[in-house]
Amino acid sequence: MPRKLLLIALVGILGSSVGCTVDVPEGAGPAVRVNDPRAPQAGIRYDSVVVLDKSLENWNGKVYDPAFAEYIWPNKGRMSRIAVEATNSRRTPTDTLEVWAVLRNRTDQPIQLEGRTHFFDADKTPAEGPTAWKRVFLPAQSVATYRELSTQVRGIGHYYIEIREGR
Amino acid sequence: MLKHDLAAIALMLGIVAGCTETVRIKESRGRPTQYEDPGSPGRVRGVGLESQDVVSMTDAMARDILANPKVVGVGKAPARVVIDAEYLKNESSSVNNKNILTERLRTDLNRAADGRLVFLARHHAEMVEQESDLEKQEVVTPGTKGPTQQPRGWDYRLGGKIMSLDSTNRATGEKAKYHLIIFELIERGTGIIVWSQKYEILKSAIDDVVYQ
Numbered sequence: 389m390p391r392k393l394l395l396i397a398l399v400g401i402l403g404s405s406v407g408c409t410v411d412v413p414e415g416a417g418p419a420v421r422v423n424d425p426r427a428p429q430a431g432i433r434y435d436s437v438v439v440l441d442k443s444l445e446n447w448n449g450k451v452y453d454p455a456f457a458e459y460i461w462p463n464k465g466r467m468s469r470i471a472v473e474a475t476n477s478r479r480t481p482t483d484t485l486e487v488w489a490v491l492r493n494r495t496d497q498p499i500q501l502e503g504r505t506h507f508f509d510a511d512k513t514p515a516e517g518p519t520a521w522k523r524v525f526l527p528a529q530s531v532a533t534y535r536e537l538s539t540q541v542r543g544i545g546h547y548y549i550e551i552r553e554g555r
Numbered sequence: 556m557l558k559h560d561l562a563a564i565a566l567m568l569g570i571v572a573g574c575t576e577t578v579r580i581k582e583s584r585g586r587p588t589q590y591e592d593p594g595s596p597g598r599v600r601g602v603g604l605e606s607q608d609v610v611s612m613t614d615a616m617a618r619d620i621l622a623n624p625k626v627v628g629v630g631k632a633p634a635r636v637v638i639d640a641e642y643l644k645n646e647s648s649s650v651n652n653k654n655i656l657t658e659r660l661r662t663d664l665n666r667a668a669d670g671r672l673v674f675l676a677r678h679h680a681e682m683v684e685q686e687s688d689l690e691k692q693e694v695v696t697p698g699t700k701g702p703t704q705q706p707r708g709w710d711y712r713l714g715g716k717i718m719s720l721d722s723t724n725r726a727t728g729e730k731a732k733y734h735l736i737i738f739e740l741i742e743r744g745t746g747i748i749v750w751s752q753k754y755e756i757l758k759s760a761i762d763d764v765v766y767q
Contacts, residue, residue, distance in 0.1 A: 481624040482671075516667075520594050520614035521607070537618035539667035555596045555607075 434512065434546040437472045437489045441553045444469050444501075469495050473531065475549065483541040489534045489549050493526040500525055500554030503534040510545030523554055601764035602732040603649045604717075604756070612754045613660040616738060617667055625749045626672070626711060626740060633673045634710040636740070638664065641677070642712065647719035647734060650766055656736075657713065675709050711740040711749060731759040 422430035439445050445468045473490040480486050485507065493499050502521040509515045516539055524534050534551070538544045591597045593606040620626055626634060638661035640653035665674045676683070687703045689695045697703060715738040722731045733755070740750040 480622040482622050482627045482629055484618070484622045486622065519618070520611045522611060522615065537622045539618055539621050540669075 432548055434508065434548055435475075435477070437475050437549040437551060439468065439470065439472075439551050444499075444551070444553055467494070469493070469499060470501070470526070470551070472551075477547055480537065485538040485544040485547070487536050487538075487547045487549065489551070490531055491524065491526060491534060491551070492531045493529055496528045498525070498527050501534070501551055502554050503536070503549055503551050505536040505538075506548040506550070507538045507540070507544050508546040508548070509543045512546060515543050515545075516540055518550075521552075599764055600760070601766065602730050602758040602760050603764075603766045604651055604734060608734075608754075608756055609655055609659060612736065613656060613663055615754070616660055616752055617663040619752055620664060620740070620750060621667060621671065623750050627668075633668075633671055635673045635675055635707055636664075637675045637677050637709045637712045639678050639713065642714035643717070643738075644715070645717045647717045648721055649717075649719060649732075649734075651717055653717070660713075673707075675707060677709075680706070708743065710743055712743065714739050714741055727761065729759060729761045731757065733757045 424430065471492040471494055473492050475487070475489040477485055477487040487505055489503065491501065501524045503524060504521050505519045507515045519536050522534065522536065524532050526532050534549065536549075538547075594610040596605065596607050626636075628634070638657055640657045643653045643657060645651050645653055661674060664672065668674075683706060686695070690697055690703050715736065718735045718737075720733040720735075723729070734757075736754040736756075738752050738754075739748045741747070742749050
C-alpha cells in the first residue's frame with residue numbers, strides 16, 4: 389500500500405510539473421517569418437521572377453524531341469511549362485523604373501500568363517502597392533516579354549515579379 | 556354500370572392529375588455575399604469589359620504617362636492635365652460607363668504623380684465658379700491662401716474611343732467580343748497627340764452575362 393501511494397504521489401508530482409511547463413494557448417499568436425533550410429523557396433527573392441502557380445511549375449506533359457522524332461517526358465513530374473530567360477531593370481527618361489522579364493513557352497500549347505510587380509526601396513521597404521495583373525500571351529514554343537513601370541522615381545531600389553497562369 | 560362509373564371516375568382523376576403541375580421548389584442554400592479582388596476575374600464573367608480590365612487598363616495608362624518625357628518633363632514646371640470622359644466616345648456595342656475609366660485613371664495618376672503633373676477638376680468647374688462668385692459679391696471671405704485665383708487652363712487633355720467587334724457562333728451560341736480602347740493626350744493649341752496608348756481585349760464564352 390505505501391508503495392502504491394508513493395507511486396500515485398510520484399505520478400501526481402510529475403503531472404503537475406508537466407502541467408506547469410505547458411504553454412496556455414491564449415491570445416493572438418505572433419506572425420512568423422519562415423526561415424527554414426528545408427524551405428529554400430520561402431521568402432522574397434528581390435530582383436527576381438517567381439512563378440506562383442504550381443500547375444506552371446510541375447507539368448507532366450510531353451515535349452517533342454527532334455533528335456528522336458518523338459514525344460518524351462524529359463523530367464516527368466517536375467518540369468516547368470515556362471522558362472524565365474532574362475530579367476532586369478533600367479531607368480526611363482523620366483526616372484521611373486522599368487522592369488522586364490523575358491518568358492519562354494516550353495510546351496506545344498499556347499499559354500496565357502499574368503504578371504505583376506512589387507517595388508521596394510533601397511531598404512527593401514515596400515515603396516508602392518503591387519501593380520495590376522498584366523496579361524501576357526505565349527504561343528507555343530515562343531517568347532514574350534512582361535514589362536512594367538514604376539510610378540515613383542528615386543525611391544525605387546528593388547523589384548519582385550510574380551507570374552501566374554491567366555485567369 | 557358500376558364498371559362504367561369506375562372507369563369514368565378513373566378517367567376524371569387521370570385528367571385532373573395530368574392537369575395539375577407539380578411545382579418543385581429548389582431548396583438550395585444561397586451563397587452569402589463575399590468580397591472579391593477587383594483586379595482579378597470574378598465569379599460572374601462574360602465577354603464585356605469587367606473590373607479586372609478597368610483596373611489593368613488604368614494602372615498601365617498611369618504608369619505609361621508618368622514614363623513619357625513629353626508629358627512629364629524632367630526639370631520643367633508641371634504640366635496641367637484634364638482627365639475626364641468629356642472627349643471619350645463609346646462607339647462599342649456595350650453599355651459602358653466611361654467615367655469608371657477616367658475617374659480611376661485620374662485618381663491613380665494624381666496620387667502617383669506627386670506634383671510632377673497637376674490635374675484640373677473641370678468636372679467640378681461649377682463648384683469652383685460658385686465659390687468665386689460668392690467671394691466677388693463679398694458674401695464669403697477669401698480663403699486662407701488669399702484671394703481666389705483665376706482657374707487655370709490646361710496643357711493636355713484626354714480623349715479617346717471605345718470600340719468593339721462582336722461575333723456569335725449560331726450553332727453553339729458561343730460569343731466573342733473584341734474591344735479596342737484608344738486613349739490620347741492632346742496638346743492645347745497645337746492639337747498634337749503627345750501620348751497615346753491602345754488596349755485590346757478579346758474574350759469568348761458560351762454563357763454570357765448581362766451588363767448594366
